[in-house]
Amino acid sequence: MKAITIALLLLGVLAAPAWAGQGSKVYELGVDGLGCPFCAYGIEKTLGKVDGVDRVDVDMKRGVVVVTIAAGADFDRDTARQAVEDAGFDLRSFAPAAEE
Amino acid sequence: MRRRVVFRSLVVLVLVFAGLIAAAWLAFVPWPKEPSYVFIAAWGGPGSDPGRFNDPTGIALAGGELFVSDSRNARIQVFDRDGNFKRAFGIKGEGAGQLGRPMNLTVFGGELYVADYWNDRIEVFALDGTHRRTIGRKGSGPGEFNAPGGVAVAPNGDLFVADFHNQRVQQLRPDGSFVRQWGTTRERGSAAGMFNYPTDVALGPDGTLYVADGYNDRIQAFSPDGAFLDKWGGPFAINVHGPFQGWFATVTGLAVDRAGHVFVADFYNNRVQKFAPDGTFLTAFGEPGDGAGQFDHPIAVAVGDDDTVFVADYGNNRILAWRPPGG
Numbered sequence: 508m509k510a511i512t513i514a515l516l517l518l519g520v521l522a523a524p525a526w527a528g529q530g531s532k533v534y535e536l537g538v539d540g541l542g543c544p545f546c547a548y549g550i551e552k553t554l555g556k557v558d559g560v561d562r563v564d565v566d567m568k569r570g571v572v573v574v575t576i577a578a579g580a581d582f583d584r585d586t587a588r589q590a591v592e593d594a595g596f597d598l599r600s601f602a603p604a605a606e607e
Numbered sequence: 608m609r610r611r612v613v614f615r616s617l618v619v620l621v622l623v624f625a626g627l628i629a630a631a632w633l634a635f636v637p638w639p640k641e642p643s644y645v646f647i648a649a650w651g652g653p654g655s656d657p658g659r660f661n662d663p664t665g666i667a668l669a670g671g672e673l674f675v676s677d678s679r680n681a682r683i684q685v686f687d688r689d690g691n692f693k694r695a696f697g698i699k700g701e702g703a704g705q706l707g708r709p710m711n712l713t714v715f716g717g718e719l720y721v722a723d724y725w726n727d728r729i730e731v732f733a734l735d736g737t738h739r740r741t742i743g744r745k746g747s748g749p750g751e752f753n754a755p756g757g758v759a760v761a762p763n764g765d766l767f768v769a770d771f772h773n774q775r776v777q778q779l780r781p782d783g784s785f786v787r788q789w790g791t792t793r794e795r796g797s798a799a800g801m802f803n804y805p806t807d808v809a810l811g812p813d814g815t816l817y818v819a820d821g822y823n824d825r826i827q828a829f830s831p832d833g834a835f836l837d838k839w840g841g842p843f844a845i846n847v848h849g850p851f852q853g854w855f856a857t858v859t860g861l862a863v864d865r866a867g868h869v870f871v872a873d874f875y876n877n878r879v880q881k882f883a884p885d886g887t888f889l890t891a892f893g894e895p896g897d898g899a900g901q902f903d904h905p906i907a908v909a910v911g912d913d914d915t916v917f918v919a920d921y922g923n924n925r926i927l928a929w930r931p932p933g934g
Binding site for chain 1: 662664678707708710724725754756771772804806821822857859874875904906921
C-alpha cells in the first residue's frame with residue numbers, strides 16, 4: 508500500500524508540468540510604438556509582474572504582445588491597459604488568442 | 608496666352624520647390640568628411656552556449672578583453688579581441704549580483720558597471736565576475752532608477768546614469784548619493800535638456816557628457832559644469848528621424864574614443880555613425896543584412912585604444928569588429 512502511495516505521488520509530481528499548461532489562456536495585446544528592445548523589455552517587465560501572468564512574448568515587428576495567463580487566473584483589458592501604460596505605451600487592442 | 612501664364616507659373620513653382628529641397632538637403636544632410644570603416648570580423652549567433660547570444664545589448668572594453676551584455680541569457684560574456692570566448696558570469700534573478708536584463712556597460716577602475724534594466728539598479732563587478740556592490744534601487748526619487756539603460760563613470764568615480772523610464776540622466780557619487788540630474792523626472796520633451804527615453808551615456812576626454820536621447824533621435828551634449836552645450840540628429844535635433852547621414856532612427860548606444868569622437872548605434876538605420884566632439888558628421892558604416900559588414904539593428908558600440916570599433920548586432924545575435932581605413 509505504501510509503495511502504491513509513493514508511486515502515485517511520484518506520478519503526480521512528474522505530471523505536474525503537463526497540468527500547468529492545462530487551462531491557461533493566451534491574449535494578444537496590440538501596442539503602438541514598440542520601437543526597440545528597450546520598449547520590449549519594459550512591456551515584459553510590467554506585464555510580467557501582474558498576478559497570474561506566466562509568460563510574455565513581444566513581437567516588435569507586428570506591434571503585438573502575447574501574454575499567457577495561468578489556469579484560473581484573471582486577466583482583463585483594464586489590467587492589460589494599466590501594465591502597458593506603466594511601461595509608457597498605449598494599448599491598441601486586446602483579444603483572447605487561444606485556449607490550451 | 609492664359610495657358611502660357613499657367614505653364615510659366617507651374618515652372619516657377621517647380622523651380623522654387625526644387626530649390627527649397629536642395630537648400631534643405633544642403634542645410635540638413637552633411638557629407639562624410641572621412642572614409643567609411645572596414646569590416647574585420649563577426650562572431651556569435653543565437654543560443655545560450657558559451658560564445659552565443661540571446662539579445663546582446665551592451666558592450667565595453669577593458670584592455671584586451673571585450674565584455675558583452677547577453678541580455679535574455681542574463682549574463683555577461685567575456686571575449687578576447689579576436690572573438691575567442693574566455694568566460695561568463697551572472698545568473699538570472701533579483702538578488703544582489705544577479706541580473707535581470709543587463710544593458711549598456713562601462714568599465715572604470717578595473718570594475719565593470721552594468722545597467723540592469725529589469726532590476727532598476729547598477730551592478731558593479733570585478734573584471735573576473737566577482738560581484739562588488741549594487742548602486743540604486745527602483746523608484747523615481749534621487750538616486751533611484753526606473754529601467755536604467757546605460758552608465759558612464761567620471762575620473763573621480765561619479766556615475767552618470769541614463770534613467771530610461773524616468774526620462775532623466777542622474778549624476779551620483781560612487782556611493783550612490785545624488786548629485787544632480789538633467790531632464791525632468793517622468794516628463795518627456797524635445798527641448799534642449801529634456802529627454803525622450805534616454806538609453807545611454809558616455810563621457811568625453813574633456814568631461815563632456817553625451818546622452819543618447821533614444822526616441823528623440825538625437826545626441827545631447829552637456830559641459831562638465833552641467834550646462835547644455837549642443838544637440839544633433841535631424842533638422843534642429845527636435846525629434847525628426849530619418850535615414851540621411853547625420854540623422855538617426857532611434858539611438859540605443861554610444862561610445863567616445865580617446866580623441867573625443869562620438870560613435871552612435873543608429874538602431875533602425877542599421878549603421879554606426881561617427882561624429883566629431885562638436886557633433887560634426889564624419890562618417891558611417893554598416894548596412895542592413897546578416898552578412899559580412901551588415902547589421903540587423905546595431906544596439907551598442909565600444910571603441911578600443913587602437914581605434915577598433917566593436918558593435919553589438921542585436922538582431923543577428925553577434926558582435927562585429929571594424930577598423931578605420933588604413934588602420
